[in-house]
Amino acid sequence: MIFKALxxxxxxxxxxxxxxxxxxxxSVCDERIDxxxxxxxxxxxxxxxxxxGIDLNQLGLKMTDVKTLAQVLFRNGVTTFFPTIITNAxxxxxxxxxVIAAACDxxxxxxxxxxxxxxxxxxxxxxEGPRGAHRKEFIQAPDWELFSYWQKAAKGRIKIITxxxxxxxxxxxxxxxxxxxxxxxxxxxxxxxxxxxAAIEAGARMSTHLGxxxxxxxxxxxxxxxxxxxxxxxxxxxIADGFHLPDSLLKxxxxxxxxxxxxxxxxxxxAGLPSGLYTGHIGGEVExxxxxxxxxxxxxxxLAGSAQSVMWxxxxxxxxxxxSLQEAWNMASLKPSAFFNGNATNALxxxxxxxxxxxxxxxxNLKVIKTIKAGELVFEN
Numbered sequence: 001m002i003f004k005a006l007x008x009x010x011x012x013x014x015x016x017x018x019x020x021x022x023x024x025x026x027s028v029c030d031e032r033i034d035x036x037x038x039x040x041x042x043x044x045x046x047x048x049x050x051x052x053g054i055d056l057n058q059l060g061l062k063m064t065d066v067k068t069l070a071q072v073l074f075r076n077g078v079t080t081f082f083p084t085i086i087t088n089a090x091x092x093x094x095x096x097x098x099v100i101a102a103a104c105d106x107x108x109x110x111x112x113x114x115x116x117x118x119x120x121x122x123x124x125x126x127x128e129g130p131r132g133a134h135r136k137e138f139i140q141a142p143d144w145e146l147f148s149y150w151q152k153a154a155k156g157r158i159k160i161i162t163x164x165x166x167x168x169x170x171x172x173x174x175x176x177x178x179x180x181x182x183x184x185x186x187x188x189x190x191x192x193x194x195x196x197x198a199a200i201e202a203g204a205r206m207s208t209h210l211g212x213x214x215x216x217x218x219x220x221x222x223x224x225x226x227x228x229x230x231x232x233x234x235x236x237x238x239i240a241d242g243f244h245l246p247d248s249l250l251k252x253x254x255x256x257x258x259x260x261x262x263x264x265x266x267x268x269x270x271a272g273l274p275s276g277l278y279t280g281h282i283g284g285e286v287e288x289x290x291x292x293x294x295x296x297x298x299x300x301x302x303l304a305g306s307a308q309s310v311m312w313x314x315x316x317x318x319x320x321x322x323x324s325l326q327e328a329w330n331m332a333s334l335k336p337s338a339f340f341n342g343n344a345t346n347a348l349x350x351x352x353x354x355x356x357x358x359x360x361x362x363x364x365n366l367k368v369i370k371t372i373k374a375g376e377l378v379f380e381n
Contacts (some may be wrong), residue, residue, distance in 0.1 A: 001377070003370070004029050005358050007348070008040035009326050018354045021375035026350055036362070037369065040329050041346040042079025042355035044336040045310045046160065046262065047118055047208070047237065049084045049282060050269030051076075056083050056100070057281040058269070059092055066103035070113045072272070074371040074379040076309040079346070079355040080115045080337075082160060084266075086282060087121030087134040090146065097154040104157065112374050115340060116159025119150065120208065123163040123173075124188035129215040130164065132188055133283040133296065133304045142173035151180075158182060159340070162208040164189035165199035178203035183340075186234070188213045189224055196227045200234060206339075209266055210236040210253055211245050212303070229253065235260040235339055240313035240322075241306045243293045251322055254331075262339065263313050263332040268305035270294055280304075315366055 001018045013029040016039060050056045054069045066083070073081055083100050085093060097117065104111040121134050123142040131139065142163060151158050161177055162185045163170065174184045186199055187208025207228040214225060228234055229252075238245060238253050240263055245253070254261050265271070268282050275290045277297060283304025285297040293300070294307040310332045317328035334344035346355045354375040360367045371379040 001372075001375075003039060003356075003358060003372070004031065004033055005037045005039040006033060006035065008038045008329055009348075014039065016348070016356070018372065018375050021353055023348065023350050023352050023354050023356075026348065036360050037358060038325075038361070039348070039356060039358050041333040041337075041344070041348060042357055042371065042373065043077045043310050043314075043329075043332045044080040044115065044346065045073070045078050045265050045267075045332070046082040046115070046336050047084050047120070047264040047266050048073075048081050049086065049267060049305055050271070051267050051309070052272035053269055055269035055280055057086055057088060057096065059095065061096055061099045063099060063103040063106050066100055067107050067110050070110050071378070073113075073309075074373065075368060075381075076311045077357045077359065077368045077371060078310060079357070079371065079373045080113055082115050082118040084118040084120050087124065087138045088281065089138060090149075093119075093122075093150055094153045097150055097158070101153065101155040101157055105155075109373075109376075114157070117154050117157045118160040118162070119147075119158050120162040121188070123161075123167060123170075125164040125166065125190045127190045127215070130188050130190045130213055132213040133302065134188065141167040142170055144173055144176055147173075147177070151182075160185055160206070162187040164191060165202075165204065166191040166195045170195075171198050171202040174199055174202035174204055185237070186228060190215070191224050193222060193224070193227045196224055196231070200231055205233065206235045206237065208237055209239050209244065209264065211249050212239060216301075229256050235262060237262045237264045239264060239266050239306055240316050241265070241292070241308040242316050243291075244303060244306065247320055247322065250317075254323065259335075261331060262336045263310055263317075263328070265308060265310040265313060266306045267309060268294065268307060270305075271307045271309060273307070311366065311368070318366075319364060 013033040015029040017025040184204040185206035286304040296302040358370040
């Protein structure tokens with residue numbers, strides 16, 4: 001297969017040839033190409049709870065739901081994602097993880113799309129604010145035997161765990177996770193600076209949706225957000241849906257770590273649905289307003305996850321001139337790939353896996369036209 005479009009990095013026309021599941025050749029294209037069409041690496045979303053009515057955290061989840069979810073994400077330019085399971089009852093978490101693992105075994109094409117599972121909780125802060133919309137009755141201290149029970153259900157696919165490191169015994173737990181190949185991310189925390197530093201020393205490498213899931217009021221100088229932002233060891237993930245962070249704080253996060261910031265969606269099952277009132281595992285009764293903001297019913301200040309895709313976040317960063325198109329796109333594609341693989345295996349380079357999208361600039365928005373996953377055309381508009 002041969003694809004022709006403008007290189008998102010240079011705005012120059014290129015011809016990209018695919019053989020099997022790899023990029024076989026990239027060359028200058030001498031033909032006239034529509035100046036609105038661009039080719040770029042597939043997006044990688046490392047925190048996603050659901051989309052368009054599919055809830056990864058709702059009991060009754062089926063393998064076919066996971067398959068449908070991947071197909072929905074193709075339409076949004078996402079070629080790799082990390083299903084995110086949040087705080088729940090012990091057996092519910094086990095069963096949801098088992099369904100995702102079974103879907104990967106049953107559908108090889110879907111297995112290629114899932115980079116790993118992100119376990120967000122239940123080892124989080126129980127305090128109001130840092131806990132966010134996670135259910136308090138299920139919050140608990142880190143427990144290695146429990147985690148191992150869940151990892152067995154996931155068939156080893158849990159690759160990220162978000163936790164609050166202020167719990168007693170956290171450092172030992174973090175070290176065991178790291179030794180088993182699981183990335184530890186600090187989030188939903190009320191930890192003091194010493195506890196943050198201890199977690200980093202134990203091997204924590206990331207901050208989950210930095211700036212969110214925090215107290216409404218913090219000490220002006222010494223607090224857990226600044227401590228994580230200042231750490232050179234930690235990568236940051238941020239939500240750029242226009243609601244989770246004010247533009248000023250988003251700019252600060254990116255400027256503090258221009259090479260260690262990853263864009264995520266934190267999308268829930270309500271993403272892609274019309275505005276209205278809904279009920280789900282995340283937040284209980286929630287409202288999705290006409291602007292696309294998802295919050296707990298009757299409390300607009302308490303967000304219940306996002307109702308937007310990571311592509312929406314790229315759009316926001318570009319439209320608000322916070323980042324260039326290339327920088328914003330890389331934050332949602334090359335950066336997460338480089339974090340997990342050591343280098344960006346989805347970069348537009350000969351020999352890399354053919355995971356890329358062709359998108360169009362339309363009315364100041366980016367619209368996906370084609371998505372290619374492992375050399376296969378999986379979506380075309």
